[in-house]
Amino acid sequence: MKRSFRAVLLEALNRNAENYPNLVVLNADSARALSLTKFTATYPDRMYGMGISEADMLSTAAGMAATGLIPVVVGFSMFVSEKPFEQIRQSIAYPNLNVKIIATHSGLCVGQDGATHQALEDIAIMRMLPNFKVFVSADVTETKSIVDAMMKYDGPAYLRLGRDMAEDIYFEDKVSIPGGADVLLDGKDVTIAACGMMVEPALKAARALEEEGISAAVLNVYSIKPMNDKLLLEYASKTSAIVTAEDHMKAGGLGGAVAELIGQDHPVPIRRVGVNDRFGESGSQEELYLKYGLTAERIMEEARIAISAKRQIVS
Structure with a gap:
């Protein structure tokens, strides 16, 4: 059965927002596209719409992390990894700040949006950064477990997701850990x-x-x-x-x-x-x-x- 990354992402964020009162979510004018409007309805003071300004968004996330918040940046992979790479490197990786980046719409599976939106280099650039953990999810069950693992890790982490639907690989809850396979x-x-x-x-x-x-x-x-x-x-x-x-x-x-x-x-x-x-x-x-x-x-x-x-x- 195929299920939606976006639907389970909302579920994972809501659950972790309950467990981590200092969790906040940032998006670059993409809450509706990523099905995150229900998070805003549940936690109106913990969702930050940053406009189409991804570099500012990542720098803001770094500043939030420096105050003790746990910023979770959610957006299309091309625009939360490659476009603001300088800010990720200088403001998050270098000072080793506790920022989580969840990148949707990665790879060719983005489809009709074409080459400008198909991030085919993001794993390479993100795994080169010291301090970052880098994950790739195969299905919705694994997505939930990786989000949980990212939240337990005190430091920067990157999760790569597909565009929308994925065939179930796992049929029961699983545990994901940094360094796991x-x-x-x-x-x-x-x-x-x-x-x-x-x-x-x-x-x-x-x-x-x-x-x-x-x-x-x-x-x-x-x-x-x-x-x-x-x-x-x-x-x-x-x-x-x-x-x-x-x-x-x-x-x-x-x-x-x-x-x-x-x-x-x-x-x-x-x-x-x-x-x-x-x-x-x-x-x-x-x-x-x-x-x-x-x-x-x-x-x-x-x-x-x-x-x-x-x-x-x-x-």
Whole structure:
């Protein structure tokens, strides 16, 4: 079943507002688009509409955090990570302030809004910042658990969400932690490490590969920074072949992080599924995922290549 990121985000914010009386929410003229107007109705003195002025919004959030408030900045990924990056770096990351950024509408899944709104670089730039924790959510259940984890952490954190609907990956409440990752399927021939909207195609690919006699493990790497190095190295040793999958540039995101780790500590063949050094364009999510190769079929193809490469090394 597919459910809305935006609907569950409101639920998560409301619940945490009850638990954290110093939580405040900031948005840049996007409360209606993000279904946050009901938060305003419940907590009218804890929602700040900052207008279309994202740099000011992030600087304001930093100032609020310096007074002991817990500002949660919510907005489209392009406009709360890339546009105000200087303010995030200088005013939040550098002084290590307790600001939470929840970025919706990330990646190609933004669809018809086109290249100007499709943040394909945000994981890369946010994981480069000292002090920041970086998360990517695969479905609504995970979104709730990651928001809870962010609130428990005293420091800056970034959560990346899709545009709207996501297939259920988890059917019961789960616990998310900084540095966490989940083994969704075990396997011995290849490891598929995915995040966000690409977790569903990764599972689909693994089940199809099983019909070919290929045993594929699927890891949901929801914490990009810190990453679960121990688990990834364990599966690099176990399967000796890795495929990463993400709705992001191949460079710098999950694939880059995994390649850095594995290349240094346990070199095995790695293939990356993602956007290959180009901007997005306007179209439906389904059309764009097919055109840019963000599909189960591409994951399967890359898995076969990785397995073939490891066999050549052994031989």
